[in-house]
Amino acid sequence: MNELGEFKDELETCFGTSCGFCERGCPVYQAIKIKTLSMKGRNRTMLGLIQGKFEITPAVVEAAFECTLCGNCDRWCSLKNTEHTRAFREYLLKHGVEPMKEHASIVASIKNYGNPWFQPRSARNKWTKGLDIPKAAPGKQDTLFFAGCTSAVMKPLTPSLIASAKLLQKAGIKYSTLGQDEPCCGSTLLRVGQREAYQELEKKNIQKFKSLGIKKIVTACPGCYTTLKKSMEDNKTGIEVVHIAREIADLVKSGKLKVRRSSERMTYHDPCHLGRLGGVFDEPRDIVNAVANLVEMPNNRYEARCCGAGAGLQTAFPKLSRELASKRILEAKATGATTLVTSCPFCETQLRTVPGMRVVNLMELLLDATGDERRKAPSGADAAQFSSLS
Amino acid sequence: MSYAEELVAALGKEKVLLDPAERFVYGADWSPRTPEEFFPPDVVVLPRTTRDVQRTIKIAFEHEVPVTAGGGLTGMLGGAVPLYGGIYIDTTTMNQVIEIDRKNQTIRVQAGATLQEVNDAILPYDLWLPHQPESKWVSTVGAAIACDNDSTFGVRYGKILNCLLSAQLVTGTGEVLELGHRKAHFTSSGYKLKDLLAGSEGTLGVITEATLKLEPIPAMRRVDMLVFPRLGAAVDYLSRLLKAGLCIEAAHINCKHRLKFYTHTYTQKFGKEPSIPAWAEALLAISFAGDEKVVEAQRDYALGLAKEFEAQLVEEREIVESWWTSKYTLEFEPFKQKWPDSQVKKKFGAADPGVPVGRLEEFYHKFVEVAQKNKLEIIGMNAYLEHPNSIGFSLSCAVYVDYRDADEVKRFRDFHDELSKMAVAFEGTMSTFMSDTYQKAPYLELEHGESLKYMREIKRLFDPKGILNPGKKFGREVKKG
Numbered sequence: 050m051n052e053l054g055e056f057k058d059e060l061e062t063c064f065g066t067s068c069g070f071c072e073r074g075c076p077v078y079q080a081i082k083i084k085t086l087s088m089k090g091r092n093r094t095m096l097g098l099i100q101g102k103f104e105i106t107p108a109v110v111e112a113a114f115e116c117t118l119c120g121n122c123d124r125w126c127s128l129k130n131t132e133h134t135r136a137f138r139e140y141l142l143k144h145g146v147e148p149m150k151e152h153a154s155i156v157a158s159i160k161n162y163g164n165p166w167f168q169p170r171s172a173r174n175k176w177t178k179g180l181d182i183p184k185a186a187p188g189k190q191d192t193l194f195f196a197g198c199t200s201a202v203m204k205p206l207t208p209s210l211i212a213s214a215k216l217l218q219k220a221g222i223k224y225s226t227l228g229q230d231e232p233c234c235g236s237t238l239l240r241v242g243q244r245e246a247y248q249e250l251e252k253k254n255i256q257k258f259k260s261l262g263i264k265k266i267v268t269a270c271p272g273c274y275t276t277l278k279k280s281m282e283d284n285k286t287g288i289e290v291v292h293i294a295r296e297i298a299d300l301v302k303s304g305k306l307k308v309r310r311s312s313e314r315m316t317y318h319d320p321c322h323l324g325r326l327g328g329v330f331d332e333p334r335d336i337v338n339a340v341a342n343l344v345e346m347p348n349n350r351y352e353a354r355c356c357g358a359g360a361g362l363q364t365a366f367p368k369l370s371r372e373l374a375s376k377r378i379l380e381a382k383a384t385g386a387t388t389l390v391t392s393c394p395f396c397e398t399q400l401r402t403v404p405g406m407r408v409v410n411l412m413e414l415l416l417d418a419t420g421d422e423r424r425k426a427p428s429g430a431d432a433a434q435f436s437s438l439s
Numbered sequence: 440m441s442y443a444e445e446l447v448a449a450l451g452k453e454k455v456l457l458d459p460a461e462r463f464v465y466g467a468d469w470s471p472r473t474p475e476e477f478f479p480p481d482v483v484v485l486p487r488t489t490r491d492v493q494r495t496i497k498i499a500f501e502h503e504v505p506v507t508a509g510g511g512l513t514g515m516l517g518g519a520v521p522l523y524g525g526i527y528i529d530t531t532t533m534n535q536v537i538e539i540d541r542k543n544q545t546i547r548v549q550a551g552a553t554l555q556e557v558n559d560a561i562l563p564y565d566l567w568l569p570h571q572p573e574s575k576w577v578s579t580v581g582a583a584i585a586c587d588n589d590s591t592f593g594v595r596y597g598k599i600l601n602c603l604l605s606a607q608l609v610t611g612t613g614e615v616l617e618l619g620h621r622k623a624h625f626t627s628s629g630y631k632l633k634d635l636l637a638g639s640e641g642t643l644g645v646i647t648e649a650t651l652k653l654e655p656i657p658a659m660r661r662v663d664m665l666v667f668p669r670l671g672a673a674v675d676y677l678s679r680l681l682k683a684g685l686c687i688e689a690a691h692i693n694c695k696h697r698l699k700f701y702t703h704t705y706t707q708k709f710g711k712e713p714s715i716p717a718w719a720e721a722l723l724a725i726s727f728a729g730d731e732k733v734v735e736a737q738r739d740y741a742l743g744l745a746k747e748f749e750a751q752l753v754e755e756r757e758i759v760e761s762w763w764t765s766k767y768t769l770e771f772e773p774f775k776q777k778w779p780d781s782q783v784k785k786k787f788g789a790a791d792p793g794v795p796v797g798r799l800e801e802f803y804h805k806f807v808e809v810a811q812k813n814k815l816e817i818i819g820m821n822a823y824l825e826h827p828n829s830i831g832f833s834l835s836c837a838v839y840v841d842y843r844d845a846d847e848v849k850r851f852r853d854f855h856d857e858l859s860k861m862a863v864a865f866e867g868t869m870s871t872f873m874s875d876t877y878q879k880a881p882y883l884e885l886e887h888g889e890s891l892k893y894m895r896e897i898k899r900l901f902d903p904k905g906i907l908n909p910g911k912k913f914g915r916e917v918k919k920g
Contacts, residue, residue, distance in 0.1 A: 065786035065842055067469040068575040069511050073555060082485060082532045083461065090464040097463045100474075108458035110753075 051132065053095060055141040059128045060099075061094040071122035071130065074348070076355045077115055077362075077375045085112040088122035095137050099158075110146055113137045115369065117362045118240055119321040119355035138242025152241040153363035158244070159233050164198035172379045174229040175196070176207040180214050184224035193222040194261045196278065197270030198233050199394040208396045212412035213269045213293050215421060220300045224267065232257065236276040236322075240360040251280050258288055261302045262360075269293045269412060271322035271393045278327070292323060294392055294411060298332035301339050301415070308339055308418040315341040315409075316386035318377065318400065319353035320393030333411050337390050340418040344384045354380065358399035371402060378403040390414055442502040443482050446526070449494045454532075456483035465527045470517035470876075471788045471840040473848050480507065480527035487532055489615060489647040496645065497613035499526055499906050507908045508645040510551060510579030510602060515789055516873040518586050518640045522910040528645060535767060537648065543605060544653045545622050548552075550581030550646040557651070559897050566653040569596035572872075575857045581646040587638035589833055589872035590767055593825030595688045595728075596654060599632045600637045602829065607648035608636065611902025612875070616644070624652060635897065638874045641908040643901040661738050662687065664753035665745055666719035670694060670800040673721045674822075676748040678796075678830050679866035683744065685737050687824070691766075692832070694803055695721040696819030701758050708767045713755045722753070724762055787818065788840035790855040792862030794872040796830045802865060806836045809857050813850040815839065825856070825871070833871030852878065860885060883912065 071088035072078055085108055097103055113134065122130040124135055142148060155165040163170055163375065176196065185193055194217060200206040214359045232254050236385035238247040254277075258266070266281070266288060268274050278290035300306045317337050323329045330350050337343045344413035348354045357363065357373025377402060381389045391397055398407045440448070447455045456462060459479075466479035478694045486492045492508075499506045502581075505525030510521060521527050523825055529788035537547040541564050548557055554575040569592045572578055578588065582598045585605065590598050605619025618633040620626035636646060667673045673692045680687060693701075698719060705713045727737045742752065752760060794802045803820050810817045818837035823835045836858055840851040857867035859879055863886050883893050898913060909915040 064467065065469075067467065067513060068574070069513055072511070073553070073576050083456065084464045084529070084531075085461050091465040093467070097460065102463055103459040106458050106460050112460065143617040162699075322691050384788075 050199070051136060053133070053136040054099060054254045055158050056129070056133050056136060057099065059111055059133065060092050062087060062097040062220070063081050063126075064096050070283055072124040074118065074121035074124065074352055074354070076119065076357065077369065080372050081115075082378070083208060085109075086115055088134075090131060091116070091137070091355050092128075094128070094134060095140075098140075105141060105146060106146060108172065110141060113141050114149060114152075114361065115366055117256070117321070117355045117357060117359035117373070119201050119359055120325045121321075121352070121355065124204045124325060124351045135239060135242065139244050142242045149361070149365045152361050155241065155361070156238055156243055156246060159235075159238060159250070163231075164202055165237050166198065166234065168202035170229045171199045173231055174200055174422075175239055176210045177214070177226060177228065180211065182214060182226050183225045185263065186423045187260065187262050190223045190225040191264040192222060192256070193227050193261070193268075193275055195266050196226060196231060196269040197268060197273040197394065199398075200270060201231070202213075203394065203398070206397065206410075207396070208275055209394070209410035210267060212416040213411065214298070215296050216306075216412060216418055217267065217293070219306060219419070220297050222267075222296070224281075226414075227257075234270075234273040234276045234280075236272040237361070239276065251284075254282070255286055259286065263288055265289045265291065267291050267293055267296050269392070271320040271327060274329075274353060275327050277321045292327065292329050292332075292392075294323075294327055294332040294336060298335055306415075306419060307419060308415065310339065310418070311341050313341045313388060314344050314384070314386045315388040315390050316344050316346055316381050316384045316413075317349070318346070318356065318381065318389055318391040318396055319350060320391060321353070321355050323361060323392060324353055325351055333390070333392055336411055336415050340414055341388070342387050344389070346380045346384055348380060356396045356399045358395040361374070363395070370399070372428065374403050378406050383407055442498050442504050445498045445502075446482060446484060446495060446591070449498060450484065450486070450491055454485045454487070454491065456485065462527075465512070465529060466588060467513045468509075468517060468520050469786070469846050470515055470520065470841045471786055472517060472520075472816055473842060473845050476505055478521060480521045481524045483527045483529055484534040485529050489609060490649050492528060492533075492609045492645050492708060493615055493734055494612050495526060495907075496609050496611065500612055500904060503904050503906060505909050506645070507907050508581070508585075508641045510582030511553065511574060511577030511757040513574040513577050514582075514586060514704060514873070514876075515880050516876040518874050518911060519582065519908075521908075522877060523915060525906075530579060530645070530647075533647065535581075539564065540622065541566070544624050544655075545650055546876055547578060547650045547682075548604075549650060550649055551579050552578050552582075553577055554583060561653055561899075562656075565656050567656045568602060568651055569654050570599045570602050571767065574705055580649050580651065582647065584636050585639055585641050585647055586874050587872065589824075589825060589835075589890075591689050591691075592831075593823060593827075593833075594690045595827060597827045598637075598825055600634060601650060602651045602653075604652055605636070605650040606633055606636055606646050608644035610644040611904060612854045614852055616881065617646075617816070620649065622650065638870075640874050640876065640911045642898060642912050644907065650811070653876055657688070658730050659734055660725040660726055660728040661734050662689075662724065662759055663738070663742070664759045664762065665723045665725070665750040666698070666715055667721040667723060667750050667752060668718050668723040670803055670822075671751070671797075673723045674796060674799055675822065676723070676727075676745065676750060676828065679744055679747070680741050681828060681830065683740065685741055686828070687725060687730070688728040689726040691724045691826040692799075692822040693724070694721050694820040696817050697821060698722040698819075700819065701762060704761065705755060705758050709757070713753070713758060715753065718752060719751070724759070724766075725749070726763075764829075764918045783815070785839035785841045787837055788815075788855070789835050789837040790847045790849045790858040790872070791871050791873040792834050792836065792867060792869055793832070794834065794862055794865045794867035796832070798865055799832070799834075801833070802862070806858060809839050809854050809861075810836075813852055813854040815847070815850060816899065823872075837871075856882070877910045878910055880914055882911065
């Protein structure tokens with residue numbers, strides 16, 4: 050991970066080229082139309098700052114933090130733009146800018162509770178009740194299902210984890226979870242410029258995975274997916290990180306999993322971390338196509354527009370964040386689809402705030418299509434758990 | 440009140456940027472200028488309506504403050520870069536579609552809409568705006584008019600002026616004028632003031648709206664490349680295709696240096712040399728578009744004629760598609776290989792002269808000679824056919840320039856100026872797609888002679904206080920007394 054100064058040549062290249070192709074797909078720039086909020090302008094701002102052309106001003110801080118790090122700019126450019134922005138945030142924090150109060154509380158929560166949502170560690174395990182998933186231990190399953198903080202502790206999102214768990218079981222995959230000991234992946238820390246806190250956490254996480262003999266991590270959270278994947282690869286741990294859509298895609302493709310197909314028009318929203326940043330495009334579409342009629346939004350795959358939830362924008366700039374969500378839902382509605390499918394807890398939560406479109410998690414959609422009666426809650430602990438979720 | 444305070448009072452603070460970091464980003468385009476030559480504007484205005492622009496210019500007129508209007512800021516010669524501070528009007532905040540008239544195949548837009556935004560809006564109607572520079576994702580309608588930039592499809596559709604039916608302009612006094620002929624494609628009435636806007640560089644007024652002529656989208660396209668033993672042979676070949684009655688959609692002639700750029704990229708990517716003969720001195724990229732049968736018949740006929748000119752088809756489709764992608768579609772992977780990777784250490788710098796069709800090869804050798812004399816690394820020369828169904832081309836004579844090296848920037852300017860002046864001596868023109876900017880301003884008389892004084896009078900008529908983009912086309916006039 051580089052510091053801002055190390056990107057000086059890249060900033061100069063952008064300054065010299067000035068093509069501005071990053072502007073068209075930037076959701077924030079297209080909403081506000083101030084050039085410091087486009088990547089070209091942000092690169093210029095960073096360069097001007099490190100060249101001493103101006104001091105840190107409110108506009109500089111906005112340029113750094115008013116961005117979802119969605120990576121759309123990287124789609125048009127060979128420069129490492131999102132990395133520049135991450136380093137820019139870190140630079141400002143090192144040069145006396147106070148963390149945004151919304152971001153400071155997230156950081157404190159991760160330190161104290163192991164999740165960004167001020168939820169006790171015990172809350173993290175609730176979703177597994179009645180599912181009979183073993184807890185990871187040395188010498189046991191070497192595949193770990195990593196739930197991720199947000200889905201695990203936010204009640205409306207736990208059905209997606211239950212669906213994921215059940216689908217993994219249907220696929221015959223032997224796996225474990227970390228239960229309430231599951232740590233935060235640190236994605237949020239990285240995105241808000243807290244590199245040192247992230248690195249401390251990363252070190253502990255790697256130690257934990259290694260001590261448990263984990264060989265493979267399956268996750269349903271795109272943020273965890275890209276963060277853990279990069280971390281495991283950068284640190285040469287040999288641990289494979291896979292998103293659940295990819296893990297169970299064969300199950301759907303091979304026809305091993307019997308699903309009911311409906312004629313409903315559904316559209317798929319690529320979460321930035323899963324699609325553009327993670328490279329997983331086809332498998333989620335295979336799943337939607339197996340279950341319903343997939344209709345694409347004009348901006349899809351690499352060009353998908355961010356929902357507005359990422360990189361601390363939702364917490365620090367809620368109005369702008371909602372505007373981006375509204376735009377995305379408008380795009381989804383224009384396809385004639387009645388349901389938007391996605392596979393990210395942040396996208397789900399964010400897009401559900403806009404009325405007029407049913408937003409469904411990819412794993413829930415698939416499990417429902419198998420006729421699994423999870424919502425009917427057959428007995429015991431399952432019943433208690435599912436009724437509280439439905 | 441200061442003019443900045445007046446602007447805030449008139450427009451609201453959300454439309455006026457005063458923060459130094461925000462102003463900084465509006466001060467540069469693609470042109471090679473040293474950091475010392477970089478002057479950000481004092482105020483940036485983000486208008487939403489023509490009325491906003493009018494209010495801004497009226498305040499600037501009262502205070503005699505420079506006003507520079509810009510779009511995507513992708514200019515290659517500093518046309519929209521403020522030289523004397525003052526107010527920068529960022530027209531990209533005015534990007535609304537006002538009317539799509541499907542039956543009459545026209546669109547009315549605010550001038551800050553990018554060319555791509557126009558095409559996004561009309562795609563559902565199976566129409567397109569064929570004025571397509573490489574910068575179309577960012578280049579705005581207003582900037583395309585004011586810069587008179589190039590177009591990939593010029594040989595079939597011409598440049599922006601061939602698409603422009605009417606334009607709204609706010610003059611240097613704040614008067615709002617409509618110049619043009621509504622939705623009629625041409626007129627014989629009055630003086631064609633609308634045509635003055637092409638290449639006017641914001642020196643006559645700020646373009647705020649435009650009515651553009653649209654074309655039906657061709658059903659399909661075939662793109663090919665051919666190599667020739669001489670640049671002149673490629674010109675003769677194109678002339679023969681036009682004589683044959685073929686409707687060429689795009690035609691670009693690349694010199695040997697440019698050809699090497701593509702073959703080198705191919706070798707790097709695939710680890711083998713492409714089967715391009717050593718004798719190749721010119722590379723022609725050509726496309727036909729329309730209904731499949733028509734396209735195939737035209738393509739077959741064109742390729743059949745190629746033998747008469749000792750041309751050879753480029754078999755490596757990767758080279759053809761990579762070129763087309765970088766020129767037109769900007770798809771992910773091929774684009775990434777080309778740009779801005781190729782400008783990591785230095786940036787592009789170009790002269791844009793025009794020469795008579797029979798003197799292309801002769802001028803090419805002069806370009807190489809002048810670049811070498813000035814110790815500049817050559818990128819190459821392109822001749823883009825830009826006039827409908829005719830052989831007329833614009834030239835891009837490109838070199839690498841390290842903008843951080845003041846001496847190299849000076850050598851680039853010497854190179855640019857020498858080629859520009861030489862083009863006039865060749866019975867051509869100094870500029871074909873970048874306009875004059877500050878660069879050609881000192882020697883504009885060389886091209887225009889006595890008519891330059893009429894141009895000055897026209898400038899005074901539209902901008903009596905000389906506040907609009909001062910320093911471009913004409914030097915800034917210092918106030919007397």
